[in-house]
Amino acid sequence: MKNILKISIIFGILAILAPFSVSYAATSYSYTGGNCTAGLCYDWIADDQIPRPTPYPTPTYYPPNYYYGVPVVNLSASKTSINYGEMVGLSWTTSNASSCYGSNSWSGNKNLSGSEYVYPINSSTYTLTCINSYGSNSASRTIYINQPAAPVQTGLGSACSISPSSPRIGNAVIFSAVESGGTAPYYYSWSGDVSGTSKSVSKTFSAVGEKTVTVKITDALGKTANGTCNINVLAAAPPPTGGPTPKPTPAAGQVQGATTVCKTVTLCIDTEGKITQPSPTPTPTAEPTGVSKTENGGKSFLASIFSINGDTWTRIKSLLKWYLAILAIILFVAIAYFVIKRLTGKEVK
Known part of the structure; x- marks a missing residue:
């Protein structure tokens, strides 16, 4: 009986001391975030899932998402230093992400992994x-632009040229700007006796005398220079000399080169434009009955109405004579037929 009592006491003591004699060497544990009760912090859970007090000071607390997966982002660039105008390739991968977007020098939604080419200008x-x-x-990735060497600055010069160099009234004069040094592109402004903003301007002067023209040239960096041109506009050129003396225009009725006045003559020109001898003035005769009166240069009244020239009307009259002769014969035969029929009372065969 005494032995049983001793064994019971020993097991009871072991049961009380068991929580304080955990062997951590052969057991794996996981951190729970710190649960402290009555001064004992059950921060570790062994494989058997039974909370046990830690033998160490309470560890630093971390939020749950630190262990359970905030997004991991990896962004890389093909180059980090380029010359102006070069291309750079950006590529990226992520994990535990639901969406991604770009900011700063790019924008918009991005795939969870991918690549993109960019052309930074600075x-x-x-x-x-x-x-x-x-x-x-x-x-983030920063791309740097290699700055080119600063251009060598030179002074800006301005002048102008004139063509022709000795213009006259009525001549078109061309003024051209001539720049030297400076930095292109150049801008022009003309003043004085001309105006304009192009490299060359043109003007025709209507008065003689001295003319002054100034051109102002401005380069890409804002530098300016002025050039001045002076010209003397001459009078218009005199007419050419040394040629043959023009012959005077003869007076009315006077033959070219003659000193006397000729008498008035009558020239007849036919329809072909040839000069013919004038025919003697015909003796007027009585007009035949039934023939239309002619006027307007020998044309009949019908010819003047239909605007028929002389030759055509002559042919028409000749044809009309034949037609009238044929009609007269037919009329004569018809009248003879009816007269004979009436006298004989018989058909004429």
Whole structure:
């Protein structure tokens, strides 16, 4: 009986000391975030899922999403230093992300992984931010532009040229600007006796005398220079001399080169434009009955109405004579037929 009592006491003591004699060497544990009750912090859970007090000071607390997966973002650039106008390739991968977007030198929604080409015109930073239900995370890359050497600055000169150099009234004069040094492109402004904003201007002067023209040239850096031209506009050129003396125009009725006045003559020109001898003036005769009176240069009244020339009307009259003769014969035969029929009372065969 005494032995049983001793054994019971020993097991009871072991049961009380068991929680304080955990062997951590052969057991794996996971952090729970710190649960402290009555001064004992059950921060570790062994494989058997039984909370046990830690033998160490309470560890630093971390939020749950630190362990359960904020997005991981990896962003890389093919180059980080380029010359002006060069291309850069950006590529990225993520994990635990639900969506991503770009900011700073790019924008818009981005795929969870991918690549993109950019053409920065100055030093630029590209940031990719990804989010999920636990939070967000970002990655950035900066691309630097190598600055070209500054151009060597030279002084700006201005002048102008004139063509022709000795113009006369009525001549078109061309003024052209001539620049030297400076930095292109150049801009022009003309003043004085001409105006304009092109490299060359043209003007025709209507008065003689001295003319002054000034051109102002401005280069790309804002430098200015003035050039001046002076010309003397001469009078209009005199008519050419040394040629043959023009012959005077003869007076009315006077033959070219003659000193006497000829008498008036009558010339007859036919329909072909040839000069013919004038025919003697015909003796007027009585007009035959039934023939229309002629006027307007020998044409009949009908010819004047229908605007028929002389030759055509002559042919028509000749044809009309034949037609009238034939009609007269037919009329004569018809009258003879009816007269004989009436006298004989018989058909004429």
